[in-house]
Amino acid sequence: MSRDLRLDRLAKTFPNGTAALGDLSADIAAGAFVSLLGPSGCGKSTVLRLIAGLEEPTRGRVEWPQTRGSLGVIFQEPTLMAWASAAKNVALPLELAGMAKTQARERACGALEKVDLAGFADALPRELSGGMRMRVSIARALVADPDVLLMDEPFAALDEFTRGKLNDDLLRLWAERGFTGVFVTHSVFEAVYLSQRILILSGRPGRLVADIQNPAPYPREPGYRTSAAFNATARDILDVLEEVSTC
């Protein structure tokens, strides 16, 4: 058994007959940052839900290292409890696991600090901006130190500026914590900026059509976005996507 997370010929057909995911096999190395890219409806969210165990595959399986790693998830929406403060929201995974309230709060505040929200522990979600809510969601996903972080287009609803800032925050946290990142996005440029590896899925039912490595070293600074290396990788991906969408 390797330390990797293995997706073994994963397929999912929903009870209503929709074949969402056709066939996906991939080894995701521990500590890697991988993006899933593909046309809308090709089963990207389904892959994440399968990995998270929120959905059972119709065929194939998700193989974990010896023990099933702990998981963090960031949804497209911040998905916060509207009635609870930022700190309460972040402390949720800890409290559900049985940690004492005061200790959980302490760690939650620490996690909020990491996403630059130190002063907002007691703010309610409605008192925060969209980007700040997303950061609370990131803090919640990371507070329990997960081995694997699943992200489903987490920044899609944000403006370019906030998105870039959160991309950098995310990479910094990834370097610090060393979790395995699986990131779903519609944006080729976001995928290139963040990932070591980009998996491209075809239209529904989703199949793996390309597995592109991005060897650019970390830390990646905003300057990387305009470099020749960045453009070359983006070009490769765009070429594949063009082929996928024409067939």
Add this chain to the structure above:
Amino acid sequence: MLMQVLRIILPIALFAGLIQFWEWSVVYWEIQPFILPPPSAILAVFETDGASLLGSAWTTLGTTLAAFALAVFSGTALAALFASSRIAEAALSPYAVILQVTPIIAIAPLIIVWVGLDNAWLAVLILAWIAAFFPVLASATAGLKAVDPNLRDLFRLYRADFRQTFIRLMVPSSLPYLLAGIKTAGGLALVGAVVAEFAAASGNTNGLAWRILEAGNRLQIAKMFAALLLLALMGVALYAILSFVEWLLLHRWHGDRRRA
């Protein structure tokens, strides 16, 4: 600022004007007091019959509050059961609906026979409870179903058990729905209590409805109005208190329905 003052002054002025007009028109058109008594005569009733009216109001209020409390408790409990078991919901919800769609005035005679006229208060309590029960059940059930599916997934992901999910997720997300239902239930408990008192039509219940019947038989129209006034005040007070509770519990996070 001026607008704010007007918003308070204007309704009061309108009300005072209407009362004044009522008083004046009864005199001007020489309307018989057993058709429409003037407001002054209605107030005078409280001097002569105040004690018996207030005593009856107290009785009706007591039954209303007891029925309301029972309805809130049983409605939420049943909704919680429905939320935890689909089978229970499928098996039991038809009866709840039957209870709701059957007019309580039609069930009243049966209930009164069952509990015996000597226990008319119990019949009133049961009927008021039936009237108030359904909105609580319906709103709590709707609320429990309206939980954000992503949050539900999140709780599943962190392996929350049913108790944790219920207390931390389902109760708070359904609270806005539940409180709206509870507000309706308060008014319906009062309506149910009064309807049941009418149906019992016996001095045994001794509630405000009985006072109205009694006064009607004796053509004491002013006293009927006085009893009506008390009923209306009770209903409004109940609604105001429940609205305040709702505001207390929700205004911080639920004020504008912006998505979180």
